[in-house]
Amino acid sequence: MKRPLSPQPPALPIPGRSAEHTVMNADYWYQGIRRPVLFEQAMRNALDQEYRQFIEVAPRPVLRSAIQDSAADTAIDVGVVRTLRCDAGDTADFTGALAEAHANGIQLAWSKLCPDAEEVDLPTLVSPSTPPCWTRPCTG
Numbered sequence: 001m002k003r004p005l006s007p008q009p010p011a012l013p014i015p016g017r018s019a020e021h022t023v024m025n026a027d028y029w030y031q032g033i034r035r036p037v038l039f040e041q042a043m044r045n046a047l048d049q050e051y052r053q054f055i056e057v058a059p060r061p062v063l064r065s066a067i068q069d070s071a072a073d074t075a076i077d078v079g080v081v082r083t084l085r086c087d088a089g090d091t092a093d094f095t096g097a098l099a100e101a102h103a104n105g106i107q108l109a110w111s112k113l114c115p116d117a118e119e120v121d122l123p124t125l126v127s128p129s130t131p132p133c134w135t136r137p138c139t140g
Contacts, residue, residue: 039063043070053079053106055097059086079104 007025046054047070054067061082071078081104083097095113102108110117 039066040070043067044074047071047074047076047078052076053101053104054081055101055106056080056082057084058082059084059089061085079106081106 007023007028009023043066056063056067061084064080064082067078067080079101081097081101083094085093098108098113102110
């Protein structure tokens with residue numbers, strides 16, 4: 001049986017939002033349409049709170065450059081990952097976005113995505129005279 005949808009507080013904090021704005025109910029969305037979006041102010045608040053990694057979840061990622069520009073104005077280095085593309089995208093693309101987020105330093109719960117996988121240590125370079133295993137020629 002399907003459960004009815006109801007407003008819930010977000011699972012992650014929303015930078016620049018006070019506690020009374022945490023439930024995204026009908027009024028929240030109505031006010032979002034009626035009032036101007038203060039994106040630059042929201043970005044500065046996020047940067048002031050030391051957020052450095054951003055994930056844009058939209059089929060047309062139009063905020064990526066605005067996020068990067070806001071950060072560049074303050075000389076702060078940020079990472080921006082897009083997760084969706086209009087008329088494209090599948091599980092592999094989304095997993096790739098997660099990998100990009102991970103490479104940018106975002107801690108992910110990989111065990112939720114790949115519950116049967118286990119972490120392995122990557123081989124290290126023993127000495128400058130021994131090339132890493134992934135540069136050895138294939139045999140067989």
